[in-house]
Amino acid sequence: MSTTTLHLASPTERDQRARLRALAADAAEELADADADTVLAWAARTFGDRLAVTSSMAEAVLPHLASRHRPGVDVLFLDTGYHFEQTLQTRDRVARELDVTVVDVRPQRSVAEQDAELGPRLHDRDPGACCAQRKVEPLRRALAGYDAWVTGVRRAESPTRAGTPLVAFDESFGVVKISPLAAWSDAEVALYAELHDLPANPLLDQGYPSIGCGPCTRRVAPGEDPRAGRWSGFAKTECGLHGGPAADEREREAS
Numbered sequence: 001m002s003t004t005t006l007h008l009a010s011p012t013e014r015d016q017r018a019r020l021r022a023l024a025a026d027a028a029e030e031l032a033d034a035d036a037d038t039v040l041a042w043a044a045r046t047f048g049d050r051l052a053v054t055s056s057m058a059e060a061v062l063p064h065l066a067s068r069h070r071p072g073v074d075v076l077f078l079d080t081g082y083h084f085e086q087t088l089q090t091r092d093r094v095a096r097e098l099d100v101t102v103v104d105v106r107p108q109r110s111v112a113e114q115d116a117e118l119g120p121r122l123h124d125r126d127p128g129a130c131c132a133q134r135k136v137e138p139l140r141r142a143l144a145g146y147d148a149w150v151t152g153v154r155r156a157e158s159p160t161r162a163g164t165p166l167v168a169f170d171e172s173f174g175v176v177k178i179s180p181l182a183a184w185s186d187a188e189v190a191l192y193a194e195l196h197d198l199p200a201n202p203l204l205d206q207g208y209p210s211i212g213c214g215p216c217t218r219r220v221a222p223g224e225d226p227r228a229g230r231w232s233g234f235a236k237t238e239c240g241l242h243g244g245p246a247a248d249e250r251e252r253e254a255s
């Protein structure tokens with residue numbers, strides 16, 4: 001049996017959400033056609049140290065761009081306990097080589113604790129519940145300390161991301177969500193990374209154009225959808241971070 005805990009926002013939280021929602025609506029209009037630098041300059045000016053970037057550590061384009069506008073910016077890495085060794089090495093290089101502060105965001109339970117409580121290999125049986133515990137809830141906890149969240153989501157990545165706005169209020173996480181690379185192509189990302197000689201996950205050159213947790217990521221064949229290697233065999237295509245209310249529901253069921 002699952003239980004649902006309702007969180008009723010206090011008047012202060014409601015005011016804060018209303019303020020950020022209005023700010024996001026204005027910015028979405030003003031910055032609708034802006035380039036990534038203009039969007040990030042606005043974000044750094046507006047939010048200061050209340051701004052966080054997330055990175056999956058596939059490449060370092062977003063952390064690098066953000067650090068040019070906010071040196072030392074916090075870069076949140078969802079350390080699920082299931083990452084490839086190459087991903088952890090890329091995280092360490094980003095922390096060493098870029099002007100950013102990498103923050104490891106961890107689930108409440110270790111993998112061993114989750115296995116003991118819910119049985120081994122939850123990712124094979126119910127990846128939605130596993131992502132809810134190891135990604136969505138930890139990110140929600142981490143973002144409680146910020147007003148704005150910069151993501152690397154791009155429209156070219158998949159049909160489900162085709163409508164990604166540059167700026168919006170994220171009702172699920174209660175922060176302004178900023179996707180400065182939304183309009184970038186794969187080629188533009190690769191070119192920027194090359195021009196700035198940025199750290200990159202070696203798996204990108206080994207048939208993994210989209211890199212998530214080890215158990216849920218496989219190589220893709222040439223010409224295959226770049227995200228076809230994520231949760232292969234399941235209808236699931238997103239981890240729930242960019243999924244709105246449906247992801248919230250999964251998180252509540254899993255808690």
Ligand code: SF4
Pocket residue numbers: 080082122123126127128130131132134135212213214215216239
């Ligand atoms: S991607 Fe897979 S292993 Fe990682 S949190 Fe989601 S279901 Fe679990």
